[in-house]
Amino acid sequence: MTTNFDKALVSNVIETVEVSKVIDGQAILQNINFAVKDGSVHGLVGSNGAGKTTLLRLINGVYEASSGEIRVFGKTIIRDVANIRQRVHLVSADGAFYPGFRVQDLLHYASLLYDKWDETRAKDLIKVLELPLHQPIRKLSLGMKMQLRLAVALASRPDVLLLDEPTNGLDPVVRRQFLGLIVQEVAGTGLSVVFATHRLEELEAVADDISVLYRGRMVLSGSLEGFKSHYHEIVAVANTTIADHVWEHPSVLAVSSHGKIQSCIVNGDTSVLRQRLVKAGAVHVDEQPIKFEDLFRALMEKEGYTRDAILLS
Numbered sequence: 521m522t523t524n525f526d527k528a529l530v531s532n533v534i535e536t537v538e539v540s541k542v543i544d545g546q547a548i549l550q551n552i553n554f555a556v557k558d559g560s561v562h563g564l565v566g567s568n569g570a571g572k573t574t575l576l577r578l579i580n581g582v583y584e585a586s587s588g589e590i591r592v593f594g595k596t597i598i599r600d601v602a603n604i605r606q607r608v609h610l611v612s613a614d615g616a617f618y619p620g621f622r623v624q625d626l627l628h629y630a631s632l633l634y635d636k637w638d639e640t641r642a643k644d645l646i647k648v649l650e651l652p653l654h655q656p657i658r659k660l661s662l663g664m665k666m667q668l669r670l671a672v673a674l675a676s677r678p679d680v681l682l683l684d685e686p687t688n689g690l691d692p693v694v695r696r697q698f699l700g701l702i703v704q705e706v707a708g709t710g711l712s713v714v715f716a717t718h719r720l721e722e723l724e725a726v727a728d729d730i731s732v733l734y735r736g737r738m739v740l741s742g743s744l745e746g747f748k749s750h751y752h753e754i755v756a757v758a759n760t761t762i763a764d765h766v767w768e769h770p771s772v773l774a775v776s777s778h779g780k781i782q783s784c785i786v787n788g789d790t791s792v793l794r795q796r797l798v799k800a801g802a803v804h805v806d807e808q809p810i811k812f813e814d815l816f817r818a819l820m821e822k823e824g825y826t827r828d829a830i831l832l833s
């Protein structure tokens with residue numbers, strides 16, 4: 521039986537409802553609710569080992585959920601993996617390749633595998649990515665292999681592209697080209713993308729929505745615009761250290777101090793805190809937009825995720 525996908529009827533191309541994954545008795549993901557809007561780029565970030573790859577593998581049907589439900593285009597995926605892989609393409613550095621194949625052999629193989637294979641698109645991509653058609657795949661560099669994976673993925677004309685740390689190993693010029701291709705594809709074809717990465721500045725440039733995982737739990741999910749309008753950085757300059765209790769407010773996510781300059785990340789209205797800071801002796805209080813990277817760090821710190829530097833003697 522094949523699933524009859526009807527993209528036109530759904531606004532979320534991917535939905536996970538209370539999804540958990542247990543491997544060898546270890547809870548890898550717990551009660552994950554995650555939704556990807558049609559035609560959007562959804563960034564997936566988190567600490568190392570948070571469960572990003574596992575979530576992508578669940579969506580692509582590599583893994584089966586231990587509990588909960590995964591819907592692709594509104595349909596539960598459980599027993600239709602082959603059909604899903606025609607429409608939901610996972611690109612990751614450890615994806616299987618046939619190292620003895622030449623680039624052109626792989627393209628031929630992919631053309632037989634994918635129903636919607638676009639030969640013209642494949643040739644164009646190989647050309648712009650400057651990939652050597654006659655070279656065995658085992659002789660390609662890490663970055664070239666990733667570019668080949670992207671070319672195969674885009675030429676297979678998926679509805680959803682799952683990218684697992686796709687820009688690892690790419691030089692800055694190729695990385696920019698790679699991101700440009702993704703954005704172009706989303707704008708031109710309505711492709712939806714889930715983009716797992718540690719490069720938060722890349723996500724700020726391309727993502728519509730961002731979800732943050734920490735130790736198998738979803739700690740934040742929403743639109744990048746929404747985060748930017750809700751979270752702000754308050755910077756206070758004071759001649760003395762502002763007492764800890766002044767910063768203690770439910771809206772304050774994290775506080776940091778650099779001598780006379782102290783700052784914090786605030787969720788929501790900043791007016792109460794600003795007044796408290798002035799009362800506590802701040803001579804200058806300023807509010808500025810937040811970078812997602814700073815919000816991410818503050819969230820991780822709040823979750824208790826910190827690392828000390830290794831001191832070498």
Ligand SMILES: Nc1ncnc2c1ncn2[C@@H]1O[C@H](COP(=O)(O)OP(=O)(O)OP(=O)(O)O)[C@@H](O)[C@H]1O
Pocket residue numbers: 543544548566567568569570571572573574575
């Ligand atoms: N097949 C497996 N068997 C046992 N444990 C696994 C397996 N796959 C993943 N894990 C564990 O699940 C957790 C989440 O791993 P996952 O690769 O999904 O995280 P990630 O967020 O992609 O990490 P990173 O950013 O470091 O790539 C880790 O603790 C990992 O060791």
